Amino acid sequence: MAESWVIMVTAQTPTNIAVIKYWGKRDEKLILPVNDSISVTLDPVHLCTTTTVAVSPSFALFRIGCGLMGRYQFSCVFPFFSREIRARACDVEDKERGIKISKKDWEKLHVHIASYNNFPTAAGLASSAAGFACLVFALAKLMNAKEDNSELSAIARQGSGSACRSLFGGFVKWKMGKVEDGSDSLAVQVVDEKHWDDLVIIIAVVSSRQKETSSTTGMRETVETSLLLQHRAKEIVPKRIIQMEEAIKNRDFASFAHLTCADSNQFHAVCLDTCPPIFYMNDTSHRIISCVEKWNRSVGTPQVAYTFDAGPNAVLIAHNRKAAAQLLQKLLFYFPPNSDTELNSYVLGDKSILKDAGIEDLKDVEALPPPPEIKDAPRYKGDVSYFICTRPGRGPVLLSDESQALLSPETGLPK
Amino acid sequence: MAESWVIMVTAQTPTNIAVIKYWGKRDEKLILPVNDSISVTLDPVHLCTTTTVAVSPSFALFRIGCGLMGRYQFSCVFPFFSREIRARACDVEDKERGIKISKKDWEKLHVHIASYNNFPTAAGLASSAAGFACLVFALAKLMNAKEDNSELSAIARQGSGSACRSLFGGFVKWKMGKVEDGSDSLAVQVVDEKHWDDLVIIIAVVSSRQKETSSTTGMRETVETSLLLQHRAKEIVPKRIIQMEEAIKNRDFASFAHLTCADSNQFHAVCLDTCPPIFYMNDTSHRIISCVEKWNRSVGTPQVAYTFDAGPNAVLIAHNRKAAAQLLQKLLFYFPPNSDTELNSYVLGDKSILKDAGIEDLKDVEALPPPPEIKDAPRYKGDVSYFICTRPGRGPVLLSDESQALLSPETGLPK
Numbered sequence: 001m002a003e004s005w006v007i008m009v010t011a012q013t014p015t016n017i018a019v020i021k022y023w024g025k026r027d028e029k030l031i032l033p034v035n036d037s038i039s040v041t042l043d044p045v046h047l048c049t050t051t052t053v054a055v056s057p058s059f060a061l062f063r064i065g066c067g068l069m070g071r072y073q074f075s076c077v078f079p080f081f082s083r084e085i086r087a088r089a090c091d092v093e094d095k096e097r098g099i100k101i102s103k104k105d106w107e108k109l110h111v112h113i114a115s116y117n118n119f120p121t122a123a124g125l126a127s128s129a130a131g132f133a134c135l136v137f138a139l140a141k142l143m144n145a146k147e148d149n150s151e152l153s154a155i156a157r158q159g160s161g162s163a164c165r166s167l168f169g170g171f172v173k174w175k176m177g178k179v180e181d182g183s184d185s186l187a188v189q190v191v192d193e194k195h196w197d198d199l200v201i202i203i204a205v206v207s208s209r210q211k212e213t214s215s216t217t218g219m220r221e222t223v224e225t226s227l228l229l230q231h232r233a234k235e236i237v238p239k240r241i242i243q244m245e246e247a248i249k250n251r252d253f254a255s256f257a258h259l260t261c262a263d264s265n266q267f268h269a270v271c272l273d274t275c276p277p278i279f280y281m282n283d284t285s286h287r288i289i290s291c292v293e294k295w296n297r298s299v300g301t302p303q304v305a306y307t308f309d310a311g312p313n314a315v316l317i318a319h320n321r322k323a324a325a326q327l328l329q330k331l332l333f334y335f336p337p338n339s340d341t342e343l344n345s346y347v348l349g350d351k352s353i354l355k356d357a358g359i360e361d362l363k364d365v366e367a368l369p370p371p372p373e374i375k376d377a378p379r380y381k382g383d384v385s386y387f388i389c390t391r392p393g394r395g396p397v398l399l400s401d402e403s404q405a406l407l408s409p410e411t412g413l414p415k
Numbered sequence: 416m417a418e419s420w421v422i423m424v425t426a427q428t429p430t431n432i433a434v435i436k437y438w439g440k441r442d443e444k445l446i447l448p449v450n451d452s453i454s455v456t457l458d459p460v461h462l463c464t465t466t467t468v469a470v471s472p473s474f475a476l477f478r479i480g481c482g483l484m485g486r487y488q489f490s491c492v493f494p495f496f497s498r499e500i501r502a503r504a505c506d507v508e509d510k511e512r513g514i515k516i517s518k519k520d521w522e523k524l525h526v527h528i529a530s531y532n533n534f535p536t537a538a539g540l541a542s543s544a545a546g547f548a549c550l551v552f553a554l555a556k557l558m559n560a561k562e563d564n565s566e567l568s569a570i571a572r573q574g575s576g577s578a579c580r581s582l583f584g585g586f587v588k589w590k591m592g593k594v595e596d597g598s599d600s601l602a603v604q605v606v607d608e609k610h611w612d613d614l615v616i617i618i619a620v621v622s623s624r625q626k627e628t629s630s631t632t633g634m635r636e637t638v639e640t641s642l643l644l645q646h647r648a649k650e651i652v653p654k655r656i657i658q659m660e661e662a663i664k665n666r667d668f669a670s671f672a673h674l675t676c677a678d679s680n681q682f683h684a685v686c687l688d689t690c691p692p693i694f695y696m697n698d699t700s701h702r703i704i705s706c707v708e709k710w711n712r713s714v715g716t717p718q719v720a721y722t723f724d725a726g727p728n729a730v731l732i733a734h735n736r737k738a739a740a741q742l743l744q745k746l747l748f749y750f751p752p753n754s755d756t757e758l759n760s761y762v763l764g765d766k767s768i769l770k771d772a773g774i775e776d777l778k779d780v781e782a783l784p785p786p787p788e789i790k791d792a793p794r795y796k797g798d799v800s801y802f803i804c805t806r807p808g809r810g811p812v813l814l815s816d817e818s819q820a821l822l823s824p825e826t827g828l829p830k
Contacts, residue, residue, distance in 0.1 A: 227647075227650075227651050227681070228643050228646065228647070228651075228681070231643065231646045231650075235642075235646075236642050236643075261690070262688075262690055265687050265688055265689075265690070265692045266642070266643065266687075266688050268687055269643060269684040269685065269687040269688040270684065272680050272681075272684040273680055273681050273684040274680075275673075275676070275677055275680070276704075276708040276712075277676075277680045277704060277708075279701045279704075282698050282701075283697050283698045286694045286697075289691075293691040293692075297691075
């Protein structure tokens, strides 16, 4: 095997945000949750991880390329992922180039990987979920593993729990499973991304001075100390999961919004019931909730649902484009950018929502009227870092265009 | 009865702060709670209501004097309180002045009342608890009702639930009761104020831009929508009540602090689990909790307990004077006063704690070192309005010195 060919695979995998939350493990090592959870996959056009994995008989070592997000985290999970996928590897043949890797060769071959996010890694936008899912998916394709995405999700889960939900588009359920080895704790698709395609998602990335408790530490402390968590996991979430699946299948936005908001709030409630208490939301998060609640109440039917993960960022899911445009007007009224920030770098992603909202420049932001449902509405300049407009999106895909690969097809080193 | 004599009673009643919280009514009209609660009575020297009630055959009308806190609230509860106490009234005789009011006369007589707080009413410091308890207590003394303070507490409870706990000093339990008419839902003393007299209490009155949900509305919405409240009330609080009584009786500060903090956090957790969610604590409240938690952990045993009611103010209970002085140093480090504020109006109440902390003026505040248990500790100037240093205190008393009366002994009108 002194040949110098390189075989590569490049994959793109989305992030996801839970609408029924995962919080608490029943098995720390296998990452088995105390309850089912449901997420919506975010459009990879705006938020995704791209990962290239390459193999060559000339590679002497496992290498993680430069430009890699979460290099340390990747190094930790890679040996496990690699072992699991190698165990499922099959023969790979490139007849055109006369290359053949037989199943047993995978034991001896080294791989190179490189990965990057098209969004800021440190902003608390579930980058590890997309990253770990992408690594498992790319390795599986490279090694010609025949497992379907649900089976792969059970591997990704062991890198980071919520990563398992990034193996599908649309709405995804992570079934907690029952068996002790965790093999039935995996993700399944509830509906694909075309099923409910008028939803619009606006993420408010909130400025924060606080250092947050990591979700791994946080959920361990909640499991150990909260007297409310078990009641939530055993009595409340199972019913909500059924109701949420129903709401999604029926595109019943009122029920969807009610369940999403209530479950986000209850997740933060059990964080607060932890000793010492965990606060992920800050005053800005509270103000965003208040803005949405007041608007929803003034209209009479929910226009927007909100959900917050282990940080102060708000993920706002609007019923349709019209509601999203109105929401963006309200958000920009309350949270105008700092004077040194351009609108173009303040509202990212699908900028057509800005156009729908009739906002072309910062003057339009300045001139926004206060939302009529709130008296004496103050403005909180600078409390939001930026917004991202997106929508529900597809699951992992292979990128066949070699120009999108992050490693050189000749050397297997970062381009 | 065309005579012109005036008979008056002046009473002083403390506020209280719950260490096991009351949140949720099982009967809105009778104000019957979903669980027992336990409070500590605050020293009336620093926080109390003084109320004078007067009666005269010459009074043509029920009058509420000027300078009265919560005039509107008083007008609402007065008819009920008055009816209840009149039903329990006995003969009153002032032999010296040759005055006699027989039991049946009370039906026809009108009373004047005046009341004032020795602390800011709007600051969210349980002014209605002290005010209502004081009114019931003063009326009972005026009308020579023979009921003991527990029996009076069942009347005060129907003005504002937590008022019933202001009829005793020290630590007080409000027993939720069982019977339908609410007659067994009343307060009893756990221990008096001398039992655990080295505790020191520091209240941080937190600046807030937010308008808060009233506790009446808030608890109704929690009862109607929270899926966690019933579990808390039925499964968690009953055990905590037993543990808390034990901790208080044994002066076991570690258990006391653990239970106090956990129960405050759980109360705010069920508020967050309400639809729409209720936020009483803000970023400043969170920072105070973080300061206390980090310090307690760095020492290894709790030095200070924290508890928050339906607002952002922190009530901090220190194990002893030494811990209180250290706490005050830390609090003044994080939350120095605005530059236009004098120390004298920034730290109120028992100023000897300031002396113990070695702080004489604002220069000493400026020079405070950052608490060693926190790296890169920032300072949040102006986020606290002021501090009040106090301690556990006594229950209601009559003030016999006529100079302390709020009504004129000649006219029965405000002095």
